[in-house]
Amino acid sequence: MRRGIAATALAASLALVATACGDDGDGGSAGGPVKITWWDTSNATNEAPTYKALIKEFEKAHPDIDVEYVNVPFDQAQNKFTTAAGTKGAPDVIRTEVGWTASWAKSQFLAQLDGTAALPKPEDFTPSLLKQAQYEGATYGAPIVTDTLALLWNKDLLKKAGHDAPPADWDELMDIAADVEDKAGADGFWVNSDPYYTLPFLFGEGTDMVDAEAGKITVDSPAAVTGVEKLKEIVDAPGTADLDVTADAYAHMQDAFVNGKVAMIIQGPWELTNIYAGSAFTHKSNLGIAPVPAGSTGEAGAPTGGHNLSVYNGSDEAHQEAAKEFVGWMTSARTQSKIARANGTLPTRASAYTDEVTAAPGIADYQQVLADTAQPRPSLPEYSTLLGDDFAQNLTAILQGDTSVADGLDDTAGKFAELVPDFA
Template sequence: MRRGIAAAVLAAAIAVSASACGSSGGSTSSGAKASGPVTITWWDTSDATNEAPTYQALVADFEKANPDITVKYVNVPFADAQTKFQTAAGSKGAPDVLRSDVGWTPGFAKAGYLVPLDGTPAAADTSTFEKQLVTQATFQGKLYGVPLVTDTLGLMYNKSLFTKAGIAKAPTTWDELKADAALLKQKAGVDGFDFNAASYYAMPFLYGESTDMVDAAGQKITINSPAAVKGIDTLKGVLASPGVTKLDTTANAYANMMDKFNSGKVAMIIQGPWETTNVYKGAAFSDKTNLGIAAVPAGSTGKSGAPIGGHNLVAYAGSDAAHQAASEKFIAFMTSAQSQTTIATKNATLPTRSDAYTPAVTANPGIAGFQTILTAGVPRPALAEYSSIYGLFNTELLKILANQESTQTGLNNASIATKKLLPSFATQ
């Protein structure tokens, strides 16, 4: 995920349609085996400037190791990729392999666009991957993706400002964060905390009360439960506290928050590892060791939790057998320990398998910091409609935080909208 994360998680639901069939652009007729060399198409959704060159270099390495397989590399803007793949799959013209956001994978699988990878070369090493990431790539008991990169939210903080305010360690509860924010304002002369008002960033307040937007296993809508109300009321209390930046709801809110943090005008934010490279470019973090990374504060249950994001490599079900076999080899190569180590060192993203956290990778303090808090990450339920609920939640969250409606009323409205997506789910 990158700066477009809010737009990505708030995108409309993937239309659940009949299973796709046929062949991809480089395939022979469905079910037939290609004679001779095979060309597969890969849609990479990484940042075209900062990340894509690393993936292109790995593609070249794969082709050298597999001379009978050619990979047609296509970089597709992340913001457009979900809709483009859905359209292409529906018209039997999707790429053989896609770098899919973890939130898209269940919907594509439910629509029949993806082939299960269980028992294939692509899934040979899954025991070395972080368990919750494999869970997040699974739909109805089958593995539909292999985790390529991962991320989660953490508390980023400015260590020198903490020292100036006499604060020895990162807050572990929201009450501690409020107290620290007030001290930072009083003693360091800066705002203690700034918040990106988007539903994805509000999830730690729900997880801290041991709840989620839905209970997928129990088929219940929980976005307006007493625990959820308590979580969002906690968020409101944080935002109303001394030393906390006034809520910014402008179109530039995200960029404004990052500019203030990077320049040392704000001491704490909730953020993910995709921003560490940009943070290190800021005046306040020319010394990388000044960036502190900790788990998000815990709620009243004593639990700390943050959503797990990232990307899986998935294979198109409409490709023929030869192209699917080549795709499986390609996915295995790209998600290998060696490839993930290369990706992490070049792109400063988090690997998804434990054996890729080499000394060279963890020499990056941002990666090392986020690695320690991955265990607090909460995988998304294997529910095709889940990503769309972020948008319904976000609409009401903004009204709640702007005091245009009460927490209970806003979350009730989100529940009503969610019921239309999940008519078989029970409501509170």
């Protein structure tokens, strides 16, 4: 839909709701603004201030729309929105992780965005990112940021250990990690046992948790066993930090890396702001960003992540039109460029990669990693659910030595069969 047509439709719907709702405090009485709510799942400390500032810009440019900003912790958002949507109490706009979008579209919680003000110039989006926002051929999310996992490395620590370049494969990573421990007095590598961070070990063996096209569960395949066996080998190797499976493991990993206590981690661009604020990276050039190491196939792979902005399907026309206008503005190239410069995140529109954006520390490096090794997630609504507690618990048992790799992955496959019963 062209912007002029969208604006006309929005104005008409604002007038309609003003007539229908009266002075209910939520929608345009006597020409007042429509009030929409946005649940944002970004980091409340480092990212949210940017979004709050952008809302003020949007409201100034769109006096007929007020936006109520609510920051919802990422680890609570999926369950919270699912519950709210089922009771007609969801926000007008939700920042949805790419893995949630298809699932919520399947449940009819989200409005279609094709041909609306939410998706101006869809051809400018990276095609694979737009595809991840679709379900059964329709688009239910506007990509706002993208990401992937990369190997982050402390150049000073590797140099002290006699290495000027990052490892190309997992075996080389173990060698370098041992040298860092021996010569630099720090841990060489930190293993994050979360299933999402385990995907590079599967991708490096040419497999995934499932083969969506074939309708087959592959988390217990020989290739997957090989990948997780390599992960277990790294956990037990000299130079690897002690496995942390506490509730605060992620924070402990970040603290160790930013303060120079560990030389290498696997991480996404969403932590760049925090990392550059750490004592080990006072000089930003000390941070190395490289593709994740390759598996035995010689290939490296990491999941394509990111977030979309989606519109709740259960509100009235006026609120949906206002929400779509907001989504289109927030995911425009101009706005994405501002977000990237402020938060160190990767835009989803090609035209948002301006000279200023690519000059920002870390952005060009991650953009290259995204092009080289990122793999789009399969078009499967249940994919993000497969990365949940059952897989996590089995991985913990495997890495702690409480069960074998084969038995742990077999048990995971059995749990997957309950989530995707049509898969073999």
